[in-house]
Amino acid sequence: MQYFNHALPLAFLKADRNGKIISYSTIARESFDLSGGHLKGIIDEESIEKLIQYSWEPGLDPVKLELNMKTREMPLCLFEVHIQWDSEDYANMLFLPKDSSNEGLMDKLMQLQKRLTSTDFELLEKKEELEQVLTRLNQLSGPFIPLSETLCLIPLFGDITADKINIISESCLKAVFAGEYDEILFDLTAVGEIEGKGIEKFTQLIKTLNFMTGSIIKLIGIKPNLAEVLNNYKLDEWVQIDQSLKQVLNIYFNRNELGAS
Amino acid sequence: MRQAEILASLLLEGNSGKVWENIRKHPQLSRIEVYQNLITPAMQHIGYLWETNQITVADEHLATATCDFVLSKLAYQSEKRQSGQKAMFLCLDGEQHYIGLKMVNSLFEEHGWDTKYFGPSLPLEYALKTAKDWKPSVIGLSVTIVYHLPKLKEYAEVFAKLPHKPAVIIGGRLAGKYDLVPYCSDRTVILKDLPETKQWLQNYEAGGQQNAIF
The missing domain is CATH 3.30.450.20 (PAS domain)
Structure with a gap:
């Protein structure tokens, strides 16, 4: 050598x-x-x-x-x-x-890969979480409240979207069918924005209720902006429109008292 | 081209989207079959390509990173059960071949185990610290390069002495290729591939249940 x-x-x-x-x-x-x-x-x-x-x-x-x-x-x-x-x-x-020439590059590549992977999955997880929260929120935005044997109230909260009305419809129909209500009140006082698709779904819900139960359906607490939109959907033949819950309840209880006496 | 070669070439391109598509073409395969019949042969083929001077180590790293991403995606889609068991997985110090280890980790996760996955190259002192503090009932080691074998004995012996007596399992390319018994302690289990690992895991879980009942 x-x-x-x-x-x-x-x-x-x-x-x-x-x-x-x-x-x-x-x-x-x-x-x-x-x-x-x-x-x-x-x-x-x-x-x-x-x-x-x-x-x-x-x-x-x-x-x-x-x-x-x-x-x-x-x-x-x-x-x-x-x-x-x-x-x-x-x-x-x-x-x-x-x-030596590879290593730095590889380390960087691995770090980037790691970060991308975790970010990607974190985002996915957050997205799923958010969807669940939204669904939950929608479920809580239309509680069913029986006021008496024959009168019930469903106040709607927040924006009227198709998703929300879909979710509310399910629980609402179930609750209404479980009782025998002559009057169903929808209180729209707390409604914000209205989506076209949302109001379509809402109209469908009202028609379904009307066909299936024959009850009187009343919309109350309609603000001017909402009145304008509702006007396009020709709801008049399905619902009565009243000014406020107070007014409706007054009439209801007066009538019942008269009936009793 | 055989399936393994096709998948290997997609991995070498670094195109995780195409790799994902390729794997999705086999919806009938269970997760472990995807590991054993698609990913393992493809990664073995990549090793063969290096041995036959067709690719460089840099190419291998890219393929590994791509594979890693796809594995994460596969594992993410699984529904997680809870078994309350703990396992940790690591490659010996200096060992960079971690894809097999990652697949075993997913297998345990799929069985509802709470796992700590350390990936490539974990020095013994860190591994030991976690093993002492966290007390996993299984410690999985992976070794691919012959040169790292002497270290295996050191790891296996140290883990065997842990007071909570974890099961130590060893896998990796060498487990199927050489007799690793001289490098292990008496209580080490050598598993040569994924199906064998799954079998061991099922037996282990069945044993655990029996203990719980009687």
Whole structure:
């Protein structure tokens, strides 16, 4: 084994067909423990097969492959190895360290990946949470209140949206069918914005109630903006419109007292 | 091209969308079958491509990151049961091949286990600290590179001495390839692939239930 006295910027080794090291450069001596005098001593066990298979056939063209090497500092270190066979049947090998150039990039990639993954799933989780909250909110925005055996009240809260009316319809129909109400009151005092689709659903609910129960349906607490919209839906034939809950209750109780007396 | 090669090439492209589509083409497969029959062969093929000098380690890292993302997505869709059991999973210090470990972690999660998944390269001192504080009943280790084997013995012995006596299970590429018994303690279980792991898990759970009844 001979010291190869040329100032080369990379580790260089020359080996024969059996893997015996013929000569080496300064950096090769510094990087690898060459005391065995054989390539087997400096290449990871599992990379030797790769070396033999993919570069140990002499050819004219240089071969490039990645190998895990044992260096003086690291027991396992990735190198890009360039190999050129010469006319004397020796393999001339240059070793370019790979780990250092890869590692920073890989770490960054992994960090980004991790963050993306967690953000993605956190967002999904939040979205599902939000949907549940909205559904819950909708459920609570139209409570069914029986005022007497024959009179019930459903105050609506918030914006009239299709989703909300759908959810309210379900519980409302169930509750109404469970009793025998002559009058059903919808109090719209606490209603905010109105969606077209929402008011369509609301109209459907009223028609269903009307067909199925034959009860009198009264809308109360209608604000001017709501009156304007409702006007387009020709609800008059299905509902009566009253000014306030107070008024309706007055009439109801007066009538009942008269009936009783 | 075989399925494994197709999936491997999509992973190497780094295109998680296409990988996802490819996996969704097999809706009849259960999650563990997706792991065992689609992902494992594809990742093994990627290892083969490196061994045959067709790709670089950088390519492998990209494929691993892509695979990782897809696994997270797969695991996210599962319905979580609660079994009240705890397990932690880690790769030996320096070991970067963690996809198999991640799949085993999902398998335990799917069975309702509360898990701590540490991914690649966890130094023994940290692993030991968590094992002592959190007291998982199972500790899973993964090893892929032969050079890391001597460390396996150290990990296995230290965990075997823990007072709460956790079951230590070992998997990874080498478990199917070499006899790992010399690197383990007496109480270590070697599992060579996912179906074997699932079987072990089911037996373990059945054993636990029996203990609870009698």
